[in-house]
Amino acid sequence: MNILRRVLPLLLCPALAAAPRAFAIEDLYRLKDVAHLALSPDGSKLLFEVSSQDLRRSTRATHVWMADLRGGAVRQLTFAGTSDTWPRWSADGRSFTFLSNREEGSQLWRLDMAGGEAKQVTAFGPGIADPQVVGKTVFFQSTVFPEALADEARNKAMAEKLEKGPVQAHLADGLLYRHWTSYRDFQYTHLFKAPADGGAVTALTSGPRDFPGYDQSYDVAPDGREVCVATPNGPEPARSTNVDLFLIRLDGDRTPLCITGANPAADGAPRYSPDGRWIAYKFQKVPGFESDRFRLGVYDRSAKAFRNLTEALDNPIEAFQWSADGRSLWFTVQEKGRYPLYRVDLPSGQPVRVLDGQSIREFVVAPDQASVLFVRNRVGEASEIWRCRFPGKELAKLTSFNDAVAADQVFGD
Known part of the structure; x- marks a missing residue:
């Protein structure tokens, strides 16, 4: 009788039977994550990552996909391995590179858009991260023993000594010997x-110091002759939030030159302008205060002068990008539970809100600045890629990876 009472209403009311059910932990693992947008040089194609998870096997797989912005087709491009990430177009748009763990750890691979199999570009034993291809050169960071640097055999021997030695303990004589679950174990990022096209690996930085620092980044000048890198600066990094930007000339003395030493707080996320004249970056003003808001500034390489572009905005800067002509910067801001999009033109220095009411996690601006593509997600809405066309601000959803989950679930809002 009790079973009949529960089943009968469902038989009499099909709409009630098909009603969305409460969101459960299993449904969380059904969601796919979209990230790392890369727009082709002509603005016609968009590369991005799609990650999926398997709850029972406790595994995660990430592969590269592409959206044809003119025809609308969305298709998967990589299938091998479990981690194909960080897609980046070649300058001519005929191929793209990506990081993959399919062979020899994390290495750079290239896939020709005309077809065929992916080809391995790097084979550096310690593995690589954050690769940038400028001209015919690949720049990357790697965690190595400072005594070994680019010497793969020595790095391998020292790692095996730690792993198989008689003393199995983490040794440290200073702070910042661990970040979360990752121990330093005498190694530094360089x-x-x-x-x-293959060849010997050359170290650009050296010593018992990280270049870049943990959770920091670097950028290469468009001509490939200089690198700007962010790293903690000062005698006690564990007690300070001071991160500075350093320039490293690649055609002469490679001694890092600090350009933000006048600011005792954090400076980071450097990005060269397309013509190489400016370096845009995020910075804080209050030393030791991790919650101080990040502003957006630029450094004029010719005049060796700084400009604060967003002091009037009382919210922290998140992601930012140069326009193709180098005359403006686009950026997102944390604002009342949303992430709206702004633009600031360098000549005027006046930030303007471009797109409101959105939760933009990351974005790319079309070369003609007539549209912007972005990943949107918020409470009650899973990650998908959207496009906004200007000046009418017409919104269109380009992907539907999570529609099936959303159709039969009740998301909180």
Whole structure:
């Protein structure tokens, strides 16, 4: 009788039977994550990552997909391995590179858009991260023993000594010997370069110091002759929030030159303008205060002068990008539970809100600045890619990876 009472209403009311059910932990693992947008040089194609998870096997797989912005087709491009990430177009748009763990750890691979199999570009034993291809050179960072740097055999021998030695303990004589679950174990992050068509790896930085620092980044000048890198600066990094930007000339003395030493707080996320004249970056003003808001500034390489572009905005800057002509910067801001999009033109220095009411996690601006593509997600809405066309601000959803989950679930809002 009790069973009949529960089933009968469902038989009499089909709409009630098909009603969305409460969101459960299993449904969380059904969601796909979209990230790392890369727009082709002509603005016609968009590369991005799609990650999926398997709850029972406790695994995660990430592969590269592409959206044809003119025809509307969305298709998967990589299938091998479990981690194909960080897609980046070549300058001519005929191929793209990506990081993959399919062979020899994390290495750079290239896939020709005309077809065929992906080809391995790097084979550096310690593995690589954050690769940038400029001209015929690959720049990347890697965590190595400072005594070994680009010497793969020595790095391998020292790693095996730690792993198989009689003393199995983490040793440290200073703070910042661990970040979350990752121990330093006498290794540091350094910058390297190598020919894009294969060849010897060369270390660009050295010593018992990280270049870049933990959770920091670097950028290469458009002409490939200089690198700007962010790293903690000062005698006690564990007690300070001071991160500075350093310039490293690649055609002469490679001694890092600090350009933000006048600011005792954090400076980071450097990005060269397309013509190489400016370096845009985020910075804080209050030393030791991690919650101080990030502003957006630029450094004029010719005049060696700084400009604060967003002091009037009382919210922290998140992601930012140069326009193709180098005359403006686009950026997102944390604002009342949303992430709206702004633009600031360098000549005027006046930030303007471009797109409101959105939760933009990351974005790319079309070369003609007539549209912007972005990943939107918020409470009650899973990650998908959207496009906004200007000046009418017409919104269109380009992907539907999570529609099936959303159709039969009740998301909180």
